Every structure is written in C-alpha cells, then in structure tokens.
Amino acid sequence: MHxxxxxxxxxxxxxxxxxxxxxxxxxxxxxxTTGEIIDSYRPDxxxxxxxxxxxxxTGAALExxxxxxxxxxxxEYSCPVENGVLQGDLYIHGNCxxxxxxxxxxxxxxxxxxxxxDAGITRIEGAVIADMTMLDAAAVNPSWxxxxxxxxxxxxIFGINYYGNTMNIVLKSGEVGSLATVVxxxxxxxxxxxxxxxxxSKINYDGAFVSGMPLSRERYLSGSVPSNQGTFGxxxxxxxxxxxxxxxxxxxxxxxxxKVGRDAGxxxxxxxxxPPRNVLYTHWSQPLRELVKETNIxxxxxxxxxxxxxxxxxxxxxxxxxxxQDVVRDFWRRKGVDVGSAIIKDGCGLAPQDAVSAKTxxxxxxxxxxxxxxxxxxxxxxxxxxxxxxxNLCPDTPLQGRIHAKSGTISxxxxxxxxxxxxxxxxxxxxxLVSSAPGxxxxxxxxxxxxxxxxxxxxx
Numbered sequence: 001m002h003x004x005x006x007x008x009x010x011x012x013x014x015x016x017x018x019x020x021x022x023x024x025x026x027x028x029x030x031x032x033t034t035g036e037i038i039d040s041y042r043p044d045x046x047x048x049x050x051x052x053x054x055x056x057x058t059g060a061a062l063e064x065x066x067x068x069x070x071x072x073x074x075x076e077y078s079c080p081v082e083n084g085v086l087q088g089d090l091y092i093h094g095n096c097x098x099x100x101x102x103x104x105x106x107x108x109x110x111x112x113x114x115x116x117x118d119a120g121i122t123r124i125e126g127a128v129i130a131d132m133t134m135l136d137a138a139a140v141n142p143s144w145x146x147x148x149x150x151x152x153x154x155x156x157i158f159g160i161n162y163y164g165n166t167m168n169i170v171l172k173s174g175e176v177g178s179l180a181t182v183v184x185x186x187x188x189x190x191x192x193x194x195x196x197x198x199x200x201s202k203i204n205y206d207g208a209f210v211s212g213m214p215l216s217r218e219r220y221l222s223g224s225v226p227s228n229q230g231t232f233g234x235x236x237x238x239x240x241x242x243x244x245x246x247x248x249x250x251x252x253x254x255x256x257x258x259k260v261g262r263d264a265g266x267x268x269x270x271x272x273x274x275p276p277r278n279v280l281y282t283h284w285s286q287p288l289r290e291l292v293k294e295t296n297i298x299x300x301x302x303x304x305x306x307x308x309x310x311x312x313x314x315x316x317x318x319x320x321x322x323x324x325q326d327v328v329r330d331f332w333r334r335k336g337v338d339v340g341s342a343i344i345k346d347g348c349g350l351a352p353q354d355a356v357s358a359k360t361x362x363x364x365x366x367x368x369x370x371x372x373x374x375x376x377x378x379x380x381x382x383x384x385x386x387x388x389x390x391x392n393l394c395p396d397t398p399l400q401g402r403i404h405a406k407s408g409t410i411s412x413x414x415x416x417x418x419x420x421x422x423x424x425x426x427x428x429x430x431x432x433l434v435s436s437a438p439g440x441x442x443x444x445x446x447x448x449x450x451x452x453x454x455x456x457x458x459x460x
Contacts, residue, residue: 010458011041013451014434020447023412023437024048026358029455032366032419033426039455043362046341046355047433050408051299051389052415053349055361058292058380059368060331061307064314067292067376071097071285071310073160075112076131076277081121089126089265090116091277092246094160095134096319097285098306099294100245101163104187108283109252115281116258127262128250130242132159133270135309136318139214143351149213152235154350156214157305158268159318160242163187165302168233169210169221173200176227180208183231189244195220200227210236215268242266270318289376296380296406297388301348308347321346337363349408358431361417365429369419381405381418390416394449399456405430412436414444420452423460 014020014027028043030036072095079088100108139156140149148154155165170183180198198208201224212219216239225232238244246264253260285291295303312324325344332339342360345351368377382388385400389407393416394400405418417431432451437444 010039010451010455013454014432014447015041017447019439019443020434020437024435026433027431028358028362029428029430029432030362030366031422031426032369032429038428038459043359044341044357046343046357047415047435048352048354048410048413049349049356049361049433050354050410050413050415051301051304051349052361052406052408052417052431052433053344053347053354053356054295054299054304055364055406055417056328056332056344056356057304057308057311057347058295059364059377060328061288061311062292062368062373062376063335063371064311064327064331065288067287067289067373069288071095071099071291073097073100073283073285074279075115075281075283076279078275078277079126081119084120084122086121086124086126089129090124090280091129091131092160092242092249093131093134093277094158094242096157096159096161096306096310096313098161098300098303099285099291100161100283104163106163106248109249112249112281112283113252113256113258116253117256119280121258123259123261124253125261128246128253128260128264130160130246130264130266131274132242132266132268133274133318134159134313136270136320137215137268138321141305141321141346141351143345143353145350145352147209147211148350150211150219150237151209152237153301155237155241155302156239157302157309158214158242160245161302161306162241162245163238165238165241167236167238169194169219169236170231171198171208171225171234172231173225173227173229176200176202178227180221180225182221186233187244187248189238190247191217192239193218197222199224201225202227206232206234208234210234212237212239215240240266242268272317289373289379292376293380297382299389299407301350304348305346311347332360332364335367337367349410352410356433358417358433361431361433362429365417365419365431369427369429378404378419382407393445394452397449397453399453402456403452409441411441412438412444414441414448416448420456422456 029039313319384403385395408415420428
C-alpha cells in the first residue's frame with residue numbers, strides 16, 4: 001500500500017504539471033539491486049530519445065569491440081619504391097576513427113613523416129590520397145533534418161574523420177543592416193565558397209547558421225549576428241575532412257624535404273577492386289573506453305555517429321547506415337532487450353524519427369551494469385552536479401554526485417537515463433523521457449529534477 005501511494009504521489013509531479021502533463025512521456029524507475037519497480041508511467045511508450053540514444057550506440061560498441069579496442073589508420077602504397085622514389089600514390093586508409101586531429105591536435109603528422117622517411121622514401125611521384133571508402137558516400141544520415149546539415153553538431157561521417165570534422169568560420173561584424181564579412185576559416189579550407197546572407201543587427205546573441213552538404217565546397221551562411229563586434233567565430237562542418245588531412249600531410253612532407261609530385265586527393269566510393277597494398281605505418285587511436293567517455297560525457301555527435309557507422313561494417317564493406325541500424329538492433333535483441341517497438345535511425349539521436357521507450361533504456365542500463373565492460377561504461381557517464389551534460393542537474397541537493405546518467409535535449413524534449421546511488425548501498429536504474437512539452441529545456445529539466453528529488457526522498 002505504501003509503495004502504491006509513493007508511486008501515485010511521485011508520478012503526478014510529472015503527469016499533472018502544466019509543462020510536462022500533456023507531453024509524450026515514458027518513465028521507469030527500478031531498484032536494480034532488488035528488482036523492485038519504484039515508479040512507472042507508460043514505460044512501453046516510445047519517445048524521441050535525443051542524445052540518450054547514445055547509450056544504445058556506446059553500449060553496443062563496448063560489448064562488440066571491447067573497451068581496449070583501438071581504431072587504426074594506415075599509410076599504404078601499392079607501387080614500387082625505387083632509389084627512394086615511390087612510383088605512385090601514398091594512401092591514408094581510414095577506418096572511421098573519430099579522434100584524428102581532435103581539438104586541432106595533429107602532431108601525429110610528424111610521426112607519419114618520420115615513418116615515411118624511415119622507409120627510405122625521399123620522393124612521391126604521385127599524390128597523398130585519402131582513402132575514405134570504408135563507409136559508403138552517404139556521409140549525412142538521411143533521417144537528419146536539412147537545417148542541421150552543415151552545422152558543427154551534425155557533420156558528415158567518413159572513413160576518415162579529422163579535426164572533429166569541424167571548421168571555425170571567422171566573421172567580422174559591422175554596422176546595423178550590413179552584411180557580416182567572411183574573413184577566413186580555421187583550419188584553412190582551400191576552394192571553399194561561402195554564399196553569405198548574415199546580417200548585422202541589434203541582437204545580443206549569435207543567430208547565424210551554416211548549411212551545406214558533405215564533399216560540397218559550397219556553404220550557405222544565414223541569420224543575424226550582433227553589430228560592431230569585431231571578429232568572431234561561427235562553427236560549421238568540414239566538407240571533406242579526409243582531403244584536408246591529405247593536404248596537411250602533403251604540406252608536412254614538403255616542409256621536411258620529401259617531394260610530392262601532385263596535389264592531395266581523395267577516394268570516397270568503394271568499388272571492391274582495390275589492389276593489394278603494402279602497409280607502411282599504422283596509427284592507433286586511444287582505447288575505445290576513452291572515446292566512449294568523450295561520447296557520453298560531452299554528448300559528442302561525431303564520436304557517437306562514427307561508432308554507429310563503424311559497427312555497420314561488421315555486415316560488410318562499405319559500411320552503410322542501414323547496416324548500422326541492423327547491427328545495433330540485432331545486438332540488443334540478442335541480449336534480451338526489448339527493441340521491438342524502438343525506431344533506430346542513427347547513433348547520436350539527431351534523427352527526429354528515433355523513438356525508444358523508458359523500458360528499453362532501463363533494460364540496456366541493467367545489462368551494461370553487469371557486463372564485463374561495466375567499469376568503462378560507468379566511467380563514461382556524467383555525474384549530477386559535477387560533470388558533463390548533467391553538471392546542472394541537482395546541484396547542491398541530496399542527489400548531487402549520486403546520479404550517473406546520459407541526458408538528451410532537443411526543442412521541447414528533455415530526457416535522462418542512468419543510475420542513482422542510494423545511501424543504503426542499493427543502486428537504482430531509471431529513464432525519464434519527456435517530449436513535445438511546452439517551454440524551454442531548462443524549465444522541463446527543473447520539473448524532472450523536482451520529480452527525482454521527490455522519488456529519492458520518499459524511498460530512502
């Protein structure tokens with residue numbers, strides 16, 4: 001009787017609140033230690049998960065690949081080397097590593113140059129070619145919104161990812177009503193063309209947007225920026241990260257006195273007819289556990305989608321989005337997770353068609369808490385009031401530091417799924433999915449926070 005009263009009183013904080021009461025909602029809170037259901041509201045209803053979708057992706061990646069797995073990128077050649085001259089092209093063969101040049105750190109290129117010199121190569125007759133053919137050319141998920149394509153948070157995913165697949169577009173604002181001036185890009189992207197419609201206005205926030213498609217050198221700039229603010233940056237996607245990497249390696253080689261006959265190039269279409277190549281050097285990423293930590297703590301879409309796309313290669317080359325969807329769904333189904341009603345379109349949660357229930361996420365969290373990769377998994381989750389995307393959840397409350405969870409936010413949607421450490425040593429697992437609610441995400445989170453604190457205080 002006490003438990004029933006607790007459920008009714010707790011859940012009404014969500015179901016009868018003017019912000020969340022009419023939303024599409026799915027809630028499940030369970031004591032993972034005892035198996036007892038603490039609270040539940042439409043746990044089987046599917047809701048757009050936003051970035052909570054990353055839990056399905058990162059959990060499957062850890063289990064299928066292992067926490068110590070490392071992505072490799074290889075330097076390869078097929079033509080002979082005679083008297084220090086490579087008679088053909090040098091290939092950078094990508095395997096979907098999301099971390100190459102992450103945060104602009106490309107010192108590894110010096111290691112590549114040393115490896116080429118140590119191989120006795122003093123001249124490359126051909127070019128440095130970025131081989132991105134591990135994935136098909138569908139770099140942008142077709143389920144993503146057109147308005148997202150070209151923005152830094154929705155970059156194309158390739159066999160070679162570099163610099164976070166992101167560039168900083170340097171703008172200069174002027175008088176009210178004038179067009180902002182495009183100064184350049186960081187890093188420099190050769191041949192890129194901007195169609196600029198950004199107006200300087202009296203606003204005091206950044207209202208500018210980037211749009212464009214992968215491999216296209218054309219980017220549309222629109223919206224408004226504050227007037228008379230000098231130079232500032234607008235983040236957008238890199239149209240062709242593999243080509244930029246090949247260009248950077250070419251420049252490093254030439255600076256080191258190794259001649260390269262032609263300008264850098266790239267290959268994006270897999271044809272299955274690649275001749276055998278010799279591997280000159282292998283570059284290894286950080287262990288997967290570190291990549292998963294970046295994915296979940298900072299909600300990194302590039303990392304999540306790269307893992308998602310790479311998993312699709314388990315069903316054959318080139319990796320396709322459809323194969324990735326099947327791999328993730330089939331993996332969780334085999335592990336006893338109910339994904340029958342789930343809609344899985346991508347790995348990061350940008351697709352508005354994604355739909356998953358609170359019950360499914362609780363099952364995933366239960367499974368991962370008892371897996372061989374549980375330590376890496378738990379280390380990848382932000383902590384309430386402390387870190388990552390839930391640093392502002394329950395600060396200075398009894399739940400600060402007790403919640404380990406992934407959050408998800410899009411317009412009208414605020415979701416959480418994770419664990420709660422109880423004072424008696426029990427661990428709860430929960431998923432709260434709220435979509436199509438009026439008001440800003442901050443207000444939705446405030447309601448969810450009140451709910452979590454109420455459930456926690458009633459069941460200590």
